[in-house]
Amino acid sequence: MSSSQAAPSGESPGEPNHTLRFTVIWVVATLIAMPLVIFVIGPLLGPGNGSEQASGQGSDYTVLAATATPVLTLVVLYLLYSVIFFRQPKGAALEGPALRGHARVQTTWIIVTSLIVLGVAVFGTVRLEAGYGAGSGSGPNPLTVPKGPKLPVQVIAQQWLFTYRYPTYGGVETTHLVLPVNEWIELHVTSIDVIHSFWAYQLGVKADANPGVDNVVFVKPTKLGTFNVRCAELCGLWHGYMSDKGQVVRPTAFASWIQQAQKTFAPATKVLAPYSKTYLPEPTRRGE
Amino acid sequence: MSTTTGAASIPQPTRRPLWRRLLGFNLLTAVILGVGGYYFGWWIGHLINGPSFEYESATDENDVALLLGYVFGVVGFLIGLGFANYPVSRLLGRPASLREKESEGIGRYFGLCTDHKVVGLQYLVGIGVFFFIGGLNAMLIRAELLHPVPTFVGPGQYLSLVGMHGTMMMGMMTSGVLGPFANYFVPIMIGARRMAFPRIEALTFWLLMAAGFILVSTIFFGGFPTGWTGYEPLNDEAVMGMDSYIVFFALVGISMALLGLNMIATIITMRAPGMTWSRLPIFVWSVFATAILMVLAAPTLIATLLMAALDRTINTSFFVTGGGGSSYLFENLFWFFGHPEVYVLALPGFGIVLELLPVFTRKPLWGYRLAVSGMLGVTLLSFFVWQHHLFVSGINADLRPFYMLSTEIISIPTGFIFLCVMGTLWKARISFSVPMLFCLAWTFNFLIGGLSGVVLSDVPTDTGLHGSFFVMAHFHYTIMGGLIFSFFAAIYYWVPKMTGLRFNEMLAKWHFWLMFIFFNSTFLPLFALGLRGMPRRVSTYEASLQGLNVWVSISAFVLGFSMLIFLFNVVYSLIFVREPAEANPWRSKSIEWQLPTPIPVNNFEQIPVFDSDPYDYGTPQQALPGGGQPAPAGA
Numbered sequence: 053m054s055s056s057q058a059a060p061s062g063e064s065p066g067e068p069n070h071t072l073r074f075t076v077i078w079v080v081a082t083l084i085a086m087p088l089v090i091f092v093i094g095p096l097l098g099p100g101n102g103s104e105q106a107s108g109q110g111s112d113y114t115v116l117a118a119t120a121t122p123v124l125t126l127v128v129l130y131l132l133y134s135v136i137f138f139r140q141p142k143g144a145a146l147e148g149p150a151l152r153g154h155a156r157v158q159t160t161w162i163i164v165t166s167l168i169v170l171g172v173a174v175f176g177t178v179r180l181e182a183g184y185g186a187g188s189g190s191g192p193n194p195l196t197v198p199k200g201p202k203l204p205v206q207v208i209a210q211q212w213l214f215t216y217r218y219p220t221y222g223g224v225e226t227t228h229l230v231l232p233v234n235e236w237i238e239l240h241v242t243s244i245d246v247i248h249s250f251w252a253y254q255l256g257v258k259a260d261a262n263p264g265v266d267n268v269v270f271v272k273p274t275k276l277g278t279f280n281v282r283c284a285e286l287c288g289l290w291h292g293y294m295s296d297k298g299q300v301v302r303p304t305a306f307a308s309w310i311q312q313a314q315k316t317f318a319p320a321t322k323v324l325a326p327y328s329k330t331y332l333p334e335p336t337r338r339g340e
Numbered sequence: 341m342s343t344t345t346g347a348a349s350i351p352q353p354t355r356r357p358l359w360r361r362l363l364g365f366n367l368l369t370a371v372i373l374g375v376g377g378y379y380f381g382w383w384i385g386h387l388i389n390g391p392s393f394e395y396e397s398a399t400d401e402n403d404v405a406l407l408l409g410y411v412f413g414v415v416g417f418l419i420g421l422g423f424a425n426y427p428v429s430r431l432l433g434r435p436a437s438l439r440e441k442e443s444e445g446i447g448r449y450f451g452l453c454t455d456h457k458v459v460g461l462q463y464l465v466g467i468g469v470f471f472f473i474g475g476l477n478a479m480l481i482r483a484e485l486l487h488p489v490p491t492f493v494g495p496g497q498y499l500s501l502v503g504m505h506g507t508m509m510m511g512m513m514t515s516g517v518l519g520p521f522a523n524y525f526v527p528i529m530i531g532a533r534r535m536a537f538p539r540i541e542a543l544t545f546w547l548l549m550a551a552g553f554i555l556v557s558t559i560f561f562g563g564f565p566t567g568w569t570g571y572e573p574l575n576d577e578a579v580m581g582m583d584s585y586i587v588f589f590a591l592v593g594i595s596m597a598l599l600g601l602n603m604i605a606t607i608i609t610m611r612a613p614g615m616t617w618s619r620l621p622i623f624v625w626s627v628f629a630t631a632i633l634m635v636l637a638a639p640t641l642i643a644t645l646l647m648a649a650l651d652r653t654i655n656t657s658f659f660v661t662g663g664g665g666s667s668y669l670f671e672n673l674f675w676f677f678g679h680p681e682v683y684v685l686a687l688p689g690f691g692i693v694l695e696l697l698p699v700f701t702r703k704p705l706w707g708y709r710l711a712v713s714g715m716l717g718v719t720l721l722s723f724f725v726w727q728h729h730l731f732v733s734g735i736n737a738d739l740r741p742f743y744m745l746s747t748e749i750i751s752i753p754t755g756f757i758f759l760c761v762m763g764t765l766w767k768a769r770i771s772f773s774v775p776m777l778f779c780l781a782w783t784f785n786f787l788i789g790g791l792s793g794v795v796l797s798d799v800p801t802d803t804g805l806h807g808s809f810f811v812m813a814h815f816h817y818t819i820m821g822g823l824i825f826s827f828f829a830a831i832y833y834w835v836p837k838m839t840g841l842r843f844n845e846m847l848a849k850w851h852f853w854l855m856f857i858f859f860n861s862t863f864l865p866l867f868a869l870g871l872r873g874m875p876r877r878v879s880t881y882e883a884s885l886q887g888l889n890v891w892v893s894i895s896a897f898v899l900g901f902s903m904l905i906f907l908f909n910v911v912y913s914l915i916f917v918r919e920p921a922e923a924n925p926w927r928s929k930s931i932e933w934q935l936p937t938p939i940p941v942n943n944f945e946q947i948p949v950f951d952s953d954p955y956d957y958g959t960p961q962q963a964l965p966g967g968g969q970p971a972p973a974g975a
Contacts, residue, residue: 150958186800191737267734284807292878
């Protein structure tokens with residue numbers, strides 16, 4: 053970046069060329085750090101490859117970490133360089149050069165940082181919208197919707213558990229989330245009391261559950277196995293205990309599981325409120 | 341060396357007897373009237389709202405009574421301190437005066453005093469006390485998190501601790517720099533004898549103290565379960581301790597708005613001749629920017645909390661779904677205040693670091709105008725980013741690219757500050773005094789805070805991180821690593837001027853190194869914990885995360901211990917040893933260091949005339965090749 057030009061005045065004789073020396077150090081360090089960040093650290097950052105969204109977030113972490121690396125090395129190495137080479141000699145009271153700015157350095161800095169920032173913002177926007185919300189709660193009417201069939205599942209949050217309704221299977225309500233692999237799932241997250249947040253870690257899904265709000269998330273699980281569900285918004289006394297394990301299974305296993313669930317919960321389904329995008333919340337006032 | 345306490349021993353010929361001195365407007369009267377007012381409000385509340393509601397009479401929960409108790413208590417406290425005297429005497433037609441400024445002796449630190457230097461020290465000590473209470477809460481939180489299952493506090497107590505820690509820090513530390521250091525030094529730096537509104541200045545301090553006391557009193561009413569954000573409808577559902585939160589934050593909001601107004605008025609109208617905007621010390625610029633944020637953001641908070649209080653007491657439904665309200669409304673309003681608020685915490689740090697760097701590098705501030713535009717840019721942009729706190733909430737989801745962009749753009753003006761820091765360090769003659777160490781640490785910490793913020797501003801990655809320990813680590817890097825490090829830089833730099841006494845340097849260095857190392861050792865692993873899926877505000881977590889959590893807790897305890905070293909240094913150096921400080925130990929060219937210690941009540945015999953900014957360091961360069969920028973006018 054621009055500070056490589058931060059030699060705002062002529063070098064005094066006898067002093068090393070700090071600009072050149074620091075630039076070399078910075079470039080070399082960045083060249084060493086970059087592959088480490090891209091190939092070693094980056095892949096550790098994401099939530100894994102439990103879904104297309106989770107994998108997508110994983111590569112986004114890598115891109116952002118790689119973008120941040122030259123900035124990090126620049127400032128940290130610059131601090132170290134200054135601390136080592138720009139000291140006041142012991143017992144001396146020397147004055148530094150009276151530099152008050154450098155127009156070219158400042159202009160370069162503004163242009164370069166602006167370009168990086170705009171690049172990051174465009175990248176984020178593309179990844180968000182082309183990724184159908186990238187696993188985030190995208191409100192009742194998401195801007196982009198994946199084509200083809202989707203399995204709708206409603207996530208109902210309440211103090212202090214999540215339940216799940218499958219409207220295409222007679223509105224059956226279960227206490228654990230089971231999803232078929234490699235199919236688009238359309239989660240409708242809502243709450244019947246306070247604000248919660250549905251967080252399925254390995255799926256890269258997070259969506260706040262607000263009372264009276266239908267918050268839609270698209271996710272396509274790609275890996276069989278269990279995933280952790282946790283509430284990610286403080287929701288009262290037992291918030292810390294509001295967790296669950298969900299499962300991603302083969303489509304055939306899902307079909308038999310949902311049939312079984314329909315049978316088991318049939319008596320409960322009969323007395324449940326009819327399926328709806330939101331439910332009028334229970335009164336939350338004390339004493340009512 | 342006669343200092344603040346010196347006057348107490350001066351024999352006063354007309355000293356009145358003790359009982360007569362205790363009678364009148366002072367802290368004792370204030371406490372008595374405060375307690376009286378509290379019980380009066382409580383009594384009225386029960387009269388209005390007591391036995392008529394089954395629930396309230398069954399549980400002894402009465403929000404109306406508690407809220408009225410707090411309000412009347414605060415009013416009584418302020419009247420007892422003497423805040424009503426001046427308006428009343430003006431109403432009676434008596435002439436204007438600044439009588440409160442003339443009091444002397446140590447007693448003036450315990451009452452209404454309109455000397456900005458007294459208020460500054462009052463703030464420093466008062467905020468310090470609450471900072472330590474908030475810090476103790478953090479220690480208890482980390483002790484609980486040593487184990488993945490609750491050990492010594494229940495889930496309700498845990499939430500109370502989390503809420504108290506967050507609210508105390510976010511509320512009290514908003515004035516952490518402006519209260520002590522801006523009140524004390526801004527008038528001096530701009531060549532004024534006082535603040536524009538000296539009584540309002542005193543009022544902001546005492547309001548804040550009343551607020552802090554009210555927040556602590558929440559433990560008698562069951563605490564509050566919402567954390568510092570106070571989200572509805574959980575807020576509506578919570579027990580009476582929630583009212584303490586509401587009154588606390590509303591009082592903090594009033595105090596902030598008044599403090600900000602006072603600063604803006606002072607900086608605009610009371611600059612001495614020659615103190616042009618382009619010569620204003622950069623610290624004063626940062627105070628100006630912060631004050632603008634305070635004035636514009638705090639009223640939103642006050643109004644929001646009033647709505648919350650009405651929802652809780654007379655059953656309005658601003659935030660009740662199904663009654664016409666919305667839980668989104670609270671989130672929206674809260675963060676409309678809340679995001680500028682976090683820049684209220686960050687900006688003074690920019691100012692302190694840039695103010696101190698020239699002194700310890702023996703160079704002028706590099707890029708003065710860039711720094712000013714950086715601060716003003718942050719101020720403006722911070723009002724356009726608040727919905728990035730709600731990326732996964734589903735609110736205005738189509739606007740997310742805009743908030744992503746605005747949030748990332750705010751890193752451009754923040755980058756200006758970094759460039760100015762780096763430019764000032766270039767070819768400098770750095771002396772590693774303790775304030776300078778804290779400034780260098782600030783640069784590193786805020787860099788980590790800023791870069792982690794970019795990951796959070798990106799919606800896809802924020803999806804995983806929202807509400808996790810990653811967020812927690814991020815804002816501790818910006819607030820603790822930013823604000824608190826610069827706060828300590830300011831303490832070590834300016835307290836020798838404020839008290840005339842010097843700190844023990846060895847203890848100060850121990851404090852710095854322990855704090856810097858263990859701050860990073862505490863909060864860096866929290867990024868990893870957040871990435872591994874550990875949410876905030878829970879006392880239960882997966883057993884596999886225990887190792888890192890134990891590491892963090894132990895680091896946090898050492899971090900807490902470093903604060904005890906500081907406390908010990910304060911008591912040891914400023915109370916017991918009392919070694920006088922040099923007149924200008926840092927060879928600063930700023931005007932406050934040219935004044936005698938202690939600074940006279942009216943600061944200047946004659947109002948000074950400024951002909952340069954305070955950064956006249958360094959040996960002038962013969963030529964400035966390659967687009968070198970000439971010094972600002974008058975330098």
